[in-house]
Amino acid sequence: MLCRSVAVELEVTKELNSLLCSVESAYLNIVRDVAEYAVVNNVTSATQLQGLFYSKYRGEYQGLHAHLVIQAIRQAVQIAKSFMERRRKGLVHKPYPEIKSVSIRFTEETWSYEQFVKSIAPVRLSLSLLGKRREVWIRPHKRFWQYWWRVLSGEARLASTLVVKRRLNKWYAVFVFEIKPREEEPRSIVAFDINENTVAVGRIDIETTVSKVANWNRQHVTPQLYTIKTDFGRLARRYERVRNTIIERLKPGFALPSGKYANITNTREFRRRVKRLRERVRKVGRVRHVANELTKTPAIIVTEELGSNPQGSMINEIRRNETRHRIKQTPFKAVEKAVEDKALERGSKIFRVSAYRNSRVCPIHFTRLGETNDWHVLYCPKGHYVNRDYASVANMMWKVTPEGWVKGVWWNLRREINWREHEGKSNSLIPYEIVKYIHAMLKAFTASEQSPAVLARGSPMNPAGGANEGWARTPMNRPKGTHALQGGKGSEGF
Structure with a gap:
C-alpha cells in the first residue's frame, strides 16, 4: 500500500484555539518527560513506559483523553529510539533530545472516524478536547478531494489516525490515505x-x-x-x-x-x-x-x-x-x-x-x-x-x-x-x-x-502537415484551443 498525506486547514475560533493550545501543551510535556526518561534509563519498550507513566499523567491531566496520553507515550518512544540511534553513530552530543514542538495524534476513539468515512463530502471533524467533543470545520482543497474520490471509488482507504499540528499560528489536520497500486497495461x-x-x-x-x-x-x-x-x-x-x-x-x-x-x-x-x-x-x-x-x-x-x-x-x-x-x-x-x-x-x-x-x-x-x-x-x-x-x-x-x-x-x-x-x-x-x-x-x-x-479514423496520420512532431498536432478544421493527443492521436474515433 502507498501512503499519501494531505494537510487541510481548520477553521478555529478563539475558544477552540485556546483548547487546542492547552492540549498541545499537555501533550508536549508528556512527550518531553517520557523521552528524557527513556534515554537516560535506556528503556525503549512502549508497554513498559506506559505502565510507568500512564497513571501519573491521567491524574495530572484529568481532562485529557486516555488515548491521547497513550499516543504521547508512544511518540516519545519513537523519538527516544531515533535519538539513541543517532547518538550511537556520533551525530548528537547532548544527554537527551530537545523537543520543541509535537504533532497531536488522534486515534479512532478520539475523533469521529466512522462518521467521517461514511460521509460523501466530509467538511467537519469531532475532536475530544479536555473533557468533551468539539465540532471543528475544515477547509478542503483540490488535492483532498482527489484522494477522497479514490476512497469513494474503492481505490484508497483513509487511515484511522488523524494528526493535528500547528504551523505559523494556524492549525492543520493531516489525513493519511492508503492507496492501492494500480495495475494497467x-x-x-x-x-x-x-x-x-x-x-x-x-x-x-x-x-x-x-x-x-x-x-x-x-x-x-x-x-x-x-x-x-x-x-x-x-x-x-x-x-x-x-x-x-x-x-x-x-x-x-x-x-x-x-x-x-x-x-x-x-x-x-x-x-x-x-x-x-x-x-x-x-x-x-x-x-x-x-x-x-x-x-x-x-x-x-x-x-x-x-x-x-x-x-x-x-x-x-x-x-x-x-x-x-x-x-x-x-x-x-x-x-x-x-x-x-x-x-x-x-x-x-x-x-x-x-x-x-x-x-x-x-x-x-x-x-x-x-x-x-x-x-x-x-x-x-x-x-x-x-x-x-x-x-x-x-x-x-x-x-x-x-x-x-x-x-x-x-x-x-x-x-x-x-x-x-x-x-x-x-x-x-x-x-x-x-x-x-x-x-x-x-x-x-x-x-x-x-x-x-x-488508428481507426478516417483523417490522415499527420493532419497538420509540417507541424512539429514533438508537439500535439492540431487538425486544420479543429476549433482553436483544442489539441490532439501526443503522437498524432485524436480524441475521437477510438
Whole structure:
C-alpha cells in the first residue's frame, strides 16, 4: 500500500484555539518527560513506559483523553529510539533530545472516524478536547478531494489516525490515505539516467512500434531521446557560494584571542540565516518534477542499479573538492525512490539493470567508444559521435530485450562469444522475471491482418502537415484551443 498525506486547514475560533493550545501543551510535556526518561534509563519498550507513566499523567491531566496520553507515550518512544540511534553513530552530543514542538495524534476513539468515512463530502471533524467533543470545520482543497474520490471509488482507504499540528499560528489536520497500486497495461518503455545537472530519458511507444504502424511510420521506431533539466550541480555550487559569504560576514564576531576563528557553522546565527535559503525545498520540487514526467503514462521503466551509496563510488577518483561536493549533493537515490513510488501509484513497473559499461558502448554497433575533447561526446570506431548520456539509456533498453542483453555487455558478439556454450543459460545481469514480462507484453501487442494495430479514423496520420512532431498536432478544421493527443492521436474515433 502507498501512503499519501494531505494537510487541510481548520477553521478555529478563539475558544477552540485556546483548547487546542492547552492540549498541545499537555501533550508536549508528556512527550518531553517520557523521552528524557527513556534515554537516560535506556528503556525503549512502549508497554513498559506506559505502565510507568500512564497513571501519573491521567491524574495530572484529568481532562485529557486516555488515548491521547497513550499516543504521547508512544511518540516519545519513537523519538527516544531515533535519538539513541543517532547518538550511537556520533551525530548528537547532548544527554537527551530537545523537543520543541509535537504533532497531536488522534486515534479512532478520539475523533469521529466512522462518521467521517461514511460521509460523501466530509467538511467537519469531532475532536475530544479536555473533557468533551468539539465540532471543528475544515477547509478542503483540490488535492483532498482527489484522494477522497479514490476512497469513494474503492481505490484508497483513509487511515484511522488523524494528526493535528500547528504551523505559523494556524492549525492543520493531516489525513493519511492508503492507496492501492494500480495495475494497467504498459503503453511505453522508458529508460532514464541521472546525471549532475540533467536526467537523460529514452522513450519508446509500444503501440507505434508494432509491425503495421512501424511500416508506415518509421520515425517512431527510433527511441525518443531527450533530457530533463534539473541543475542539481549548479544549485549546489550557488548555495556553496552563499554559505561561504555568510561565513565571511560572521567571522569578525567569532574571533579567538589566538587569531583563529571559531567554527561558524555550529553557531545559531549561521543556522538561522542558512535555513532561509530553501535549498532542500528546491531539490524536492525538482525531484518530484522528474518523477511526474517519467510516469505520466503506464510504462516499463528501466534504470541502473545504483546501490546504497552511489555518490561514494563516484568520488573515489576525484580530487577536486568542489566537484566532490556537487556530486555528493546530487540526490540520486531520492530521484530513484520518487520515480518508484509514483510508478506504483500510476500503474507503471520499474526494473533495474546493471550499470556495467552502459555509457561506454555504442548502442548501434556495440563497439567500445573512444574519448574526445568533450566529456559528454564519445567517438565510435565506425565513424560517428555518440552522446554518452543517450548511449546509456539506449544500452539500458538493450539489456531488457530478449536478444540484446549479450550485445550490451560484450564488444564483439561473434568473435568473443560462443553461442553453443551459452545456449540455454540465463544472464546474471538481468533477472529472468524481466524477460518473461517483456515477452508477455510484446505478445499481447502483436498485430495481425484481421486486426492491424493502426488508428481507426478516417483523417490522415499527420493532419497538420509540417507541424512539429514533438508537439500535439492540431487538425486544420479543429476549433482553436483544442489539441490532439501526443503522437498524432485524436480524441475521437477510438
